[in-house]
Amino acid sequence: MQKEHNLSKNQKIIFDLIDKSRGPMKAYSILFNVQKKGIKAPLQVYRALDKLVEIGKIHKIESRNAFIACQNSSCQVSKATAFSICESCENVSEISNSKLSKYLSNFSDSSGMKYSKYNLEFFGLCKKCKSK
Amino acid sequence: MQKEHNLSKNQKIIFDLIDKSRGPMKAYSILFNVQKKGIKAPLQVYRALDKLVEIGKIHKIESRNAFIACQNSSCQVSKATAFSICESCENVSEISNSKLSKYLSNFSDSSGMKYSKYNLEFFGLCKKCKSK
DNA sequence: CTTATAAATGTTATATTATTACATACTGTT
DNA sequence: AACAGTATGTAATAATATAACATTTATAAG
Ligand SMILES: [Zn+2]
Ligand SMILES: [Zn+2]
Ligand SMILES: [Zn+2]
Ligand SMILES: [Zn+2]
Numbered sequence: 001m002q003k004e005h006n007l008s009k010n011q012k013i014i015f016d017l018i019d020k021s022r023g024p025m026k027a028y029s030i031l032f033n034v035q036k037k038g039i040k041a042p043l044q045v046y047r048a049l050d051k052l053v054e055i056g057k058i059h060k061i062e063s064r065n066a067f068i069a070c071q072n073s074s075c076q077v078s079k080a081t082a083f084s085i086c087e088s089c090e091n092v093s094e095i096s097n098s099k100l101s102k103y104l105s106n107f108s109d110s111s112g113m114k115y116s117k118y119n120l121e122f123f124g125l126c127k128k129c130k131s132k
Numbered sequence: 133m134q135k136e137h138n139l140s141k142n143q144k145i146i147f148d149l150i151d152k153s154r155g156p157m158k159a160y161s162i163l164f165n166v167q168k169k170g171i172k173a174p175l176q177v178y179r180a181l182d183k184l185v186e187i188g189k190i191h192k193i194e195s196r197n198a199f200i201a202c203q204n205s206s207c208q209v210s211k212a213t214a215f216s217i218c219e220s221c222e223n224v225s226e227i228s229n230s231k232l233s234k235y236l237s238n239f240s241d242s243s244g245m246k247y248s249k250y251n252l253e254f255f256g257l258c259k260k261c262k263s264k
Numbered sequence: 265c266t267t268a269t270a271a272a273t274g275t276t277a278t279a280t281t282a283t284t285a286c287a288t289a290c291t292g293t294t
Numbered sequence: 295a296a297c298a299g300t301a302t303g304t305a306a307t308a309a310t311a312t313a314a315c316a317t318t319t320a321t322a323a324g
Contacts, residue, residue: 008272008319017308027310041275046311051272062194063251065281084245097241105251111230112259113216119195120236120252125246140290140301159281173304178282183301197281197310 014048024066072096082120088129146180156198164188204228220261
């Protein structure tokens with residue numbers, strides 16, 4: 001069950017924008033889009049993004065410096081994320097595969113490290129781009 | 133067998149620096165360190181980094197915007213990378229685990245995407261930091 | 265209701281990371 | 295020698311992210 005987070009004003013504005021977007025959004029593109037709603041400075045955007053990432057409502061696509069709404073209802077926190085990224089059209093989707101997440105969450109090696117979080121990004125060509 | 137790449141002057145200077153470093157290095161820290169060798173501009177650094185990444189001599193740690201020498205002799209190209217990152221001391225090491233790499237290289241799902249590359253970053257506490 | 269505390273906001277300035285554009289030089293091949 | 299591909303030099307600028315400080319709002323005790 002997803003914990004209900006009462007988003008603040010700025011958080012809600014920014015989450016709604018990202019959630020409605022068809023793909024990942026970059027911070028300054030977000031900023032541009034919310035200026036009419038009174039959010040004027042980069043820091044206001046980054047603060048909201050940080051919080052939204054922290055509570056798992058959005059994820060950062062590290063290789064793209066972009067943010068996407070969580071597409072996985074069972075993803076309470078951003079501790080185990082996997083994405084597929086098309087290198088041609090830049091379409092991104094969150095992978096929801098219980099075998100994969102189980103495998104990675106249980107992964108351990110001889111290094112003595114205790115893993116508490118992972119992020120995986122797969123790259124390739126999506127169906128559409130493959131057939132071009 | 134690793135293909136022998138004849139690194140150019142700038143590529144060699146920058147690879148040697150990263151290879152000798154104890155941890156991942158950031159681009160502008162690299163720049164600072166090689167200025168005495170005549171590399172003056174960011175672009176000279178980024179061009180060498182791009183090439184070194186392309187041929188698999190170094191990898192980019194996406195979540196840190198930093199670069200580390202390949203620690204895995206069998207890693208010919210940067211198409212299948214996995215790292216463990218300590219969130220306390222920021223120590224990074226490349227994971228070389230054939231089961232993991234086999235599992236991820238063979239991963240496919242119903243999305244119709246053809247995956248040709250992946251990057252995985254595990255986060256946690258290293259042995260030292262755990263016991264503090 | 266008052267006080268205390270944490271969380272969020274507003275604002276300005278600045279730091280950090282990365283690329284565009286253009287000119288020149290080097291390297292290997294025919 | 296001519297060509298193609300790769301690498302370099304340089305200046306300017308774009309894109310991404312954080313520091314510092316003042317103020318306001320929300321939440322919870324007492
Ligand atoms: Zn998610
Ligand atoms: Zn595509
Ligand atoms: Zn490697
Ligand atoms: Zn550590």
